[in-house]
Amino acid sequence: MDSSVVVENIYLLVIVTLISVLQNAFFAQKVERECKKPDGHTSAFERLSCANRNCMDAYPTFLAAMWCAGVCLTQAPAAFAGIVYLLVRQKYFIGYLGQTCQSTPGYLFGKRIIGFLLLMSVVGVFNHLLRRYLGGGYKEYVETITNAASALLLIP
Structure with a gap:
């Protein structure tokens, strides 16, 4: 695969990653602001701190899964799922x-x-393994199914 095609195909993933970094900064700011309140470590601080830790524990798994899905299969559904995940993480926090x-x-x-x-x-x-060792390219079919299935993420 040509390197310009690879770079061209990761911009959506980069944008989602940068948005997630901004979200992490927002969470950290909320925890810091609660910590600096005069009444000290309240239950609100404990809840915020715990929510922030939980979000940060799942963050590497999310990034790895999103980037692998975007690079190995198709970028748009992976980026869409990433945006939905960030909205869900905000709701969780x-x-x-x-x-x-x-x-x-x-x-x-x-x-x-x-x-x-x-x-x-x-x-x-x-x-990729099928294409490499069996010569069959089913990527277009798989991408179509994945694009359609990504809309199912919105169903609770």
């Missing part, structure tokens, strides 16, 4: 500010999106 049970739907939906990205990665690798 904000939900954690209230009752802990309010964050559960965001957590479960985020797991589903990471599973979708992982499945896209596996299909992309499998397609």
